[in-house]
Amino acid sequence: MSLQYRSQLTVNRDGVVGRRDFLKLVGATGSAGLSLTDHVSLHAAELRKQGMACILLWMGGGPSQLDTFDPKPGHANGGDVKAIATRTTGVQWSANLPQLAEQSDKLAVFRSLTTKEGNHQRASYLLHTSYVPSSSVNYPTLGSAVAHAIRNPTSELPAFVRIGRTQNSGNGGFLGTEFDAFQMNSATRMPDNVRPTTDEHRYQRRLGLLGKLEDSSGPEIAAGQIADHRKLYEQASRMVLSPSMQAFDVSREADKVRDAYGRGEFGTGCLVARRLIETGVTFVEVSLGNWDTHDNNGQRCADLCGQLDRPFAYLLEDLSQRGLLDRTLVVWMGEFGRTPRLNPRGGRDHYPRAFSAALAGAGVRGGQVIGTTSANGEDVDDTPVTEKDFLQTIYKGLKIDAGRENMSPIGRPIKLVDGGEPVAAAFA
Numbered sequence: 146m147s148l149q150y151r152s153q154l155t156v157n158r159d160g161v162v163g164r165r166d167f168l169k170l171v172g173a174t175g176s177a178g179l180s181l182t183d184h185v186s187l188h189a190a191e192l193r194k195q196g197m198a199c200i201l202l203w204m205g206g207g208p209s210q211l212d213t214f215d216p217k218p219g220h221a222n223g224g225d226v227k228a229i230a231t232r233t234t235g236v237q238w239s240a241n242l243p244q245l246a247e248q249s250d251k252l253a254v255f256r257s258l259t260t261k262e263g264n265h266q267r268a269s270y271l272l273h274t275s276y277v278p279s280s281s282v283n284y285p286t287l288g289s290a291v292a293h294a295i296r297n298p299t300s301e302l303p304a305f306v307r308i309g310r311t312q313n314s315g316n317g318g319f320l321g322t323e324f325d326a327f328q329m330n331s332a333t334r335m336p337d338n339v340r341p342t343t344d345e346h347r348y349q350r351r352l353g354l355l356g357k358l359e360d361s362s363g364p365e366i367a368a369g370q371i372a373d374h375r376k377l378y379e380q381a382s383r384m385v386l387s388p389s390m391q392a393f394d395v396s397r398e399a400d401k402v403r404d405a406y407g408r409g410e411f412g413t414g415c416l417v418a419r420r421l422i423e424t425g426v427t428f429v430e431v432s433l434g435n436w437d438t439h440d441n442n443g444q445r446c447a448d449l450c451g452q453l454d455r456p457f458a459y460l461l462e463d464l465s466q467r468g469l470l471d472r473t474l475v476v477w478m479g480e481f482g483r484t485p486r487l488n489p490r491g492g493r494d495h496y497p498r499a500f501s502a503a504l505a506g507a508g509v510r511g512g513q514v515i516g517t518t519s520a521n522g523e524d525v526d527d528t529p530v531t532e533k534d535f536l537q538t539i540y541k542g543l544k545i546d547a548g549r550e551n552m553s554p555i556g557r558p559i560k561l562v563d564g565g566e567p568v569a570a571a572f573a
Contacts, residue, residue: 440488
């Protein structure tokens with residue numbers, strides 16, 4: 146048995162099939178003449194039928210925790226940010242997030258994240274993969290790993306869609322280009338190059354010709370490269386010809402819904418994310434960048450929160466009203482936080498020692514705060530949560546075993562998260 150097959154057989158009911166489970170699958174379906182790969186794909190499809198999905202709201206640049214979910218009113222480090230009451234008794238957030246405060250009963254806010262990476266590139270990679278960058282291993286990003294674990298292999302849309310540009314967040318890594326993100330540079334228009342330039346019959350003839358040309362390629366072109374290329378264009382062809390492509394078209398939504406999300410880039414991205422999840426996409430990452438507020442932090446954070454507040458709040462409400470929130474994990478995070486002390490330019494610098502993130506849906510118990518920071522915001526007072534703990538918690542919400550091992554090209558088994566523990570308090 147190859148290493149590739151052996152790695153696939155590590156999946157248990159939380160995400161990977163164990164040996165006994167696999168034998169049961171084979172016994173139940175062997176008479177149908179299914180191959181080994183068919184059995185694994187069948188199990189993946191069954192997992193996806195559970196409907197688990199994830200929307201990651203990525204705050205590139207590192208959002209200030211004091212200007213969002215962990216304000217320090219009355220302390221010099223708090224700056225001019227005022228705190229407001231939320232729907233959750235005794236919990237206050239920044240006054241920059243008034244609409245989101247009305248959805249606090251759906252959110253578990255983590256105020257005690259802590260890492261050791263204060264560099265944008267390294268920290269972004271760390272929060273997306275649970276690993277520091279390595280010259281020897283290209284780790285898969287969170288969206289790729291989740292898509293690999295629970296995607297529906299029969300879906301005509303990509304399992305992982307990324308809306309907006311993110312820096313150093315990774316891609317399919319050693320899982321292969323099949324699990325790279327489908328990139329949308331803008332949510333306000335249909336993706337680029339997704340409309341055939343000819344009728345479907347001629348389009349299919351051209352695909353057939355391309356296949357014949359590849360079959361006749363000389364031995365200097367590796368068979369693996371041809372197979373990878375063929376898989377990619379076959380997937381792309383199924384996608385562009387699929388009626389499900391309508392999910393990308395926000396013009397099909399009622400004006401009141403578009404207005405509720407907001408017509409800006411991030412708001413429209415959140416709306417597209419909901420539409421894609423509703424259509425069967427497994428993982429959508431929506432980016433809101435420019436949180437690197439080394440100067441004029443107060444005004445810049447107020448502006449950014451103005452872009453964040455309505456879309457985030459309505460996304461939670463909309464998912465809940467449509468019955469999707471129970472099976473959709475919504476994650477809000479950036480690569481680190483900002484220094485509690487303002488610098489001479491009125492800005493806040495990189496600060497991985499103590500910062501905030503939030504989760505909602507997929508069994509997460511909302512209306513709570515996990516962990517606290519000191520009065521000056523400089524230290525975690527209780528319940529420190531590392532990047533490994535937080536990613537373990539994400540995988541738990543998605544019913545994926547974070548100890549699942551995928552096989553690297555050099556035959557090395559690599560866990561989704563090597564270390565850490567899920568934060569039990571996050572779940573009801």
